[in-house]
Amino acid sequence: MSSHGTAPLTPQHVMPNQPLKYAAELHKTALAIGASGKGLLAADESTGSIKKRLEGVGKENTEDNRREWRDLLFTAEGKYEDYVSGVITFEETLMKHDSQLQDSKYKGQSFVEILKKRGVIPGIKVDKGTVVLPRTAPEETSTQGLDGLLERCQQYYERGARFTKWRTTYTVSESTPSTQAIEANAEALARYAAISQQAGLVPIVEPEVLMAGDFNIQRSMEAHIAAYSVLFQKLALHKVDLAGLVLKASMVVCGDKQGKATPEEVGEATIHALSKTVPPLVPTIVFLSGGFSDSESISYLNSINKVKQANPNRAPWALTFSFGRALQGVAMKAWAKGDIKDAQTKWVDRAKWSSAASQGKYNGECPS
Numbered sequence: 001m002s003s004h005g006t007a008p009l010t011p012q013h014v015m016p017n018q019p020l021k022y023a024a025e026l027h028k029t030a031l032a033i034g035a036s037g038k039g040l041l042a043a044d045e046s047t048g049s050i051k052k053r054l055e056g057v058g059k060e061n062t063e064d065n066r067r068e069w070r071d072l073l074f075t076a077e078g079k080y081e082d083y084v085s086g087v088i089t090f091e092e093t094l095m096k097h098d099s100q101l102q103d104s105k106y107k108g109q110s111f112v113e114i115l116k117k118r119g120v121i122p123g124i125k126v127d128k129g130t131v132v133l134p135r136t137a138p139e140e141t142s143t144q145g146l147d148g149l150l151e152r153c154q155q156y157y158e159r160g161a162r163f164t165k166w167r168t169t170y171t172v173s174e175s176t177p178s179t180q181a182i183e184a185n186a187e188a189l190a191r192y193a194a195i196s197q198q199a200g201l202v203p204i205v206e207p208e209v210l211m212a213g214d215f216n217i218q219r220s221m222e223a224h225i226a227a228y229s230v231l232f233q234k235l236a237l238h239k240v241d242l243a244g245l246v247l248k249a250s251m252v253v254c255g256d257k258q259g260k261a262t263p264e265e266v267g268e269a270t271i272h273a274l275s276k277t278v279p280p281l282v283p284t285i286v287f288l289s290g291g292f293s294d295s296e297s298i299s300y301l302n303s304i305n306k307v308k309q310a311n312p313n314r315a316p317w318a319l320t321f322s323f324g325r326a327l328q329g330v331a332m333k334a335w336a337k338g339d340i341k342d343a344q345t346k347w348v349d350r351a352k353w354s355s356a357a358s359q360g361k362y363n364g365e366c367p368s
């Protein structure tokens with residue numbers, strides 16, 4: 001009894017859950033994202049992020065160029081839908097753009113309709129980017145975007161989206177990621193995930209551990225374990241249904257100033273970090289490519305799946321890709337040279353090899 005004579009409070013998260021309206025649909029979507037041999041195309045670069053990619057190949061960051069680039073990805077003749085379960089889009093792609101390429105058989109149709117017709121699930125990035133966390137040194141960040149999120153999510157569902165993504169980032173150094181950054185970001189990720197589920201959209205929670213820096217693979221593993229442990233506590237606190245959730249994970253690697261780990265080391269370290277922290281109820285884990293080349297990202301994913309196959313009890317989740325740069329980088333260069341067909345072939349090839357890697361069956365075909 002407290003001094004007021006009331007019973008001690010029962011923590012909310014151990015009380016029986018209120019029913020979640022979309023629970024069955026969320027679970028189905030989370031499973032579909034990680035269906036055997038399939039993964040995601042991350043084409044959700046914000047207008048600021050795609051500027052870097054476009055300018056990197058000599059293209060201006062105009063709305064027309066952003067539309068044309070995504071137009072050629074989505075309307076490719078090659079059957080990327082055999083390898084890709086969903087596409088993460090940015091708002092203007094989902095809500096506004098349609099196909100305008102000259103010889104596109106989809107001309108005039110909205111991108112969201114094209115994806116749906118091809119059996120690919122549309123999703124959308126809903127965070128509003130990172131800001132500096134005050135008084136952190138070295139500087140760390142938190143991610144913005146919770147205000148008005150439910151209303152936005154309801155509009156995206158109405159338009160046809162079935163999942164969302166929210167990205168937080170962690171730097172690794174002797175003193176980071178700090179408890180301050182991990183707690184702040186995990187809290188925001190969990191609140192975002194609860195809101196997304198409320199609107200019927202599977203949340204893809206992305207606590208990205210950045211690879212820039214001077215640290216070994218053991219230190220990266222510690223950072224991943226610290227970030228994931230707090231994330232899953234916060235997800236429980238906010239009553240997020242883990243069966244209707246996808247984790248977007250970074251691969252456990254050494255910092256870029258320490259060279260490159262082998263695919264075998266990355267596979268083992270990544271499975272170790274996940275097996276310590278991610279509940280088996282989560283259906284699907286997808287990996288970002290994080291700035292590694294296409295061939296490296298695909299080899300690492302293959303190795304992760306080989307470790308899983310050697311001992312499936314350690315890794316009960318589907319482990320697949322949600323690559324941005326690894327699927328688009330080489331293709332974007334071909335487009336900048338004026339060859340749309342070649343660009344389309346190059347991206348669909350990378351989707352095919354990533355699909356093989358998600359089954360541990362990749363044979364090294366991607367040129368390095």
Ligand code: 13P
Pocket residue numbers: 042044167206288289290291322323324325326
């Ligand atoms: P990369 O694969 O280029 O890292 O992008 C994936 C992504 O969506 C990061 O949020």
